[in-house]
Amino acid sequence: MKKISDLVYQPSRKRILSKSVFFSVIASASVICNAFSWSSKADAQTPPPVNNTEINSYAQAVLAMEPARQNAFEEIKKLISNGxxxxIVCNDSNxxxxxxxxxxxxxxxxxxxxxxxxxxxxxxxxxxNKITIELQNNNILKRQVYNTLLRLQKTPEPR
Structure with a gap:
């Protein structure tokens, strides 16, 4: 049985869902970033701005990774039933x-x-890696990636 509050707050839930998808994707990207950071060089220079092509490629990669990440997580979860x-960090063998x-x-x-x-x-x-790290400190880039993720999810895939 549906509650009245469910009907009233449905658009708000949709917004929350899209934001949670964005943040789970960014969290996944952070884990992947660790997977690819083979060295931890400190670079005092400001990274060059990320262009639209890179933002689009980044968002496509993150979206493509998400189903595989969820699937791997669920499979591992079934194997580790006690808690x-x-x-899991890809480049951390421990x-x-x-x-x-x-x-x-x-x-x-x-x-x-x-x-x-x-x-x-x-x-x-x-x-x-640079984009993932930059996302943590750059709200403009975060918004651009978020908007690109939304656009890509709304666009039907070519057949």
Whole structure:
């Protein structure tokens, strides 16, 4: 049975859902960023601005990664039935080695797939990492990526 509040607040829920999708995608991107950061060089220079092509490629890569991430998460969750899934970082062997063997295989497969998705969308690991890091501190870029993600999700895929 539907509540009146469900009918009144439906548009607000839609907005909340789209925002939560955005933030889960950005959180996923942060995990992927860790997967591709092979070194932790400190760079004192201001990174060059991100252009629209890079924003579009980044958003496409993140959206393409999300189903694989969710699938891997669900598979690992089924294997680790006794509690919370530990944080898995692709380039941190300790985070993967702490998993059961079958879960390790799933995590490695996901990391490999995510790496290919980034490349297939025209970004290098460095570009993807820099954008993900920049998103954490740049509200303008965050808004641009958010708007691109929304646009891409609304646009029907070509057949």
């Amino acid at each position: 919370e899934i530990p944080k 985070s993967i080695n702490g998993l059961p063997k079958k879960a390790q295989d799933i995590a490695v497969e996901y990391c490999t797939r995510a790496q290919k998705i980034v490349e297939d969308n025209g970004l290098s690991f460095d570009q993807f």
